[in-house]
Amino acid sequence: MTAPVLEFKRTPLNALHRHLGGRMVDFGGWDMPVQYPAGTVEEHLRTRMHAGLFDVSHMGEIDVRGPDAIAFVNYLASNDASKLIDGQAQYSALTTPEGTVVDDLLVYRFAPDHLLLVVNAGTTNKDWNWITSHRKNESIELHNVSADYCQLAVQGPDALAILQRLTDLRLSEVQYYHFTEGNVDGVPAIVSRTGYTGEDGFEVYAAADKAEQLWNKILDAGNFGSDEGVIPCGLAARNTLRLEAALALCAGESVVFVIGGQQLFAESLPIAAGLVLTEIYRNYEGDTWFPQYDRSRWREAQRERHTAADGTKLDFVLYEPTA
Numbered sequence: 631m632t633a634p635v636l637e638f639k640r641t642p643l644n645a646l647h648r649h650l651g652g653r654m655v656d657f658g659g660w661d662m663p664v665q666y667p668a669g670t671v672e673e674h675l676r677t678r679m680h681a682g683l684f685d686v687s688h689m690g691e692i693d694v695r696g697p698d699a700i701a702f703v704n705y706l707a708s709n710d711a712s713k714l715i716d717g718q719a720q721y722s723a724l725t726t727p728e729g730t731v732v733d734d735l736l737v738y739r740f741a742p743d744h745l746l747l748v749v750n751a752g753t754t755n756k757d758w759n760w761i762t763s764h765r766k767n768e769s770i771e772l773h774n775v776s777a778d779y780c781q782l783a784v785q786g787p788d789a790l791a792i793l794q795r796l797t798d799l800r801l802s803e804v805q806y807y808h809f810t811e812g813n814v815d816g817v818p819a820i821v822s823r824t825g826y827t828g829e830d831g832f833e834v835y836a837a838a839d840k841a842e843q844l845w846n847k848i849l850d851a852g853n854f855g856s857d858e859g860v861i862p863c864g865l866a867a868r869n870t871l872r873l874e875a876a877l878a879l880c881a882g883e884s885v886v887f888v889i890g891g892q893q894l895f896a897e898s899l900p901i902a903a904g905l906v907l908t909e910i911y912r913n914y915e916g917d918t919w920f921p922q923y924d925r926s927r928w929r930e931a932q933r934e935r936h937t938a939a940d941g942t943k944l945d946f947v948l949y950e951p952t953a
Contacts, residue, residue: 641687642780642841650862657865658752660688665864673867674874677827681786681852682863682871686833687841690754691779692747692761696770699745703737706764714739719807719824724749724760733757736824738809748781780841784848784860785831785871792852792860793832797821801832815847827868828875 638661647654652663663685665673676682694703703711709722718739724732733753738746749757758774765772784793794801799812799821809822820835836844852860 639688641685642838643685643687643845646842646845647685647862652862652864655865657688660751662688663862663864665866666862668861670864670866670870673861673863674870676861677786677829677863677867677871679787680858681784681788681792681831681860682827682867683845683848683852683860684783684785684827684863684868685781685841685845686783687780687838688751689781690749690751690757690774690776691835692749692758693773693775694745694747694770695743695773696768697743698768698770699743700739702765702768702770703745703747706761707735707737709737711737711739711745716741717808717810719809719822721807724757732760738820738822778838779835780838780844781833781835782841782844782848783825783827783831783833784852785825785827785829786860787830788852788860789829789831792848793821793834795851796847804832806830815844817844819844826877827871828877829871 640661647663651667653665655664700711707722708725709720720737722737723734736748796815804823817836817840822833824833825831
């Protein structure tokens with residue numbers, strides 16, 4: 631009996647990855663490059679020293695519009711979206727009523743009645759179902775627009791100079807965790823000073839059918855092929871860079887945090903394990919809270935859960951990037 635052929639999802643850059651010699655693997659149902667011929671170590675170091683280019687078009691995008699957009703997102707996510715200004719992004723998390731993690735995400739504010747949620751690729755459908763299942767009578771429109779976008783991340787010390795060659799936008803004026811809109815190589819795009827490598831850099835969102843054009847132009851602008859030029863990077867380098875920067879990893883159904891060498895999972899650990907809130911919480915008398923949950927009940931849960939397996943008390947700092 632012939633085994634069924636698995637059909638993987640593909641980003642608009644799939645053919646280019648193969649042309650560049652990318653080693654393709656199954657990543658949560660997506661056919662993605664884990665590394666290129668230069669190898670993971672070179673991709674990691676080049677990103678740290680110069681620049682790396684990543685295809686993150688597999689990420690999910692959910693558009694939230696309407697007068698109740700901010701209130702609705704605040705009901706579902708741990709960070710306070712009402713503190714955002716137009717053109718600002720925020721790292722946050724979808725949480726359960728018990729305070730555990732559904733997924734981590736970015737929240738982009740375009741206007742008081744327009745937010746864009748960027749969620750993980752492997753959990754896009756789960757997140758979409760979670761979000762839509764909690765809609766009540768809010769005055770909002772929800773659209774899963776994941777298929778409409780490509781997303782390219784150029785990361786590293788040379789990222790700004792490389793991308794600036796392709797746009798008239800004043801990228802040096804875009805602050806960390808802020809974004810702007812304009813043309814990149816003539817393509818309408820959202821340009822966000824975000825990333826998940828621990829380096830400065832930008833993520834470019836544009837129409838999916840413009841992915842190859844932008845990818846090739848960024849490689850050209852970054853002198854791909856030279857010893858100090860930009861280099862295509864795969865999933866392995868993204869993870870080593872993330873790990874080195876102590877950033878959380880969402881792995882399928884779990885959000886994983888590495889704390890003191892231990893991996894801790896969201897199913898048994900609340901959002902306090904390293905994801906972002908708007909206050910600093912260093913003891914159980916603090917006033918940090920999830921907007922949709924009772925504060926005293928949340929603190930009670932932390933007393934029970936803020937203890938490692940060996941009895942060590944875990945002391946987390948929760949913060950909102952403002953730099």
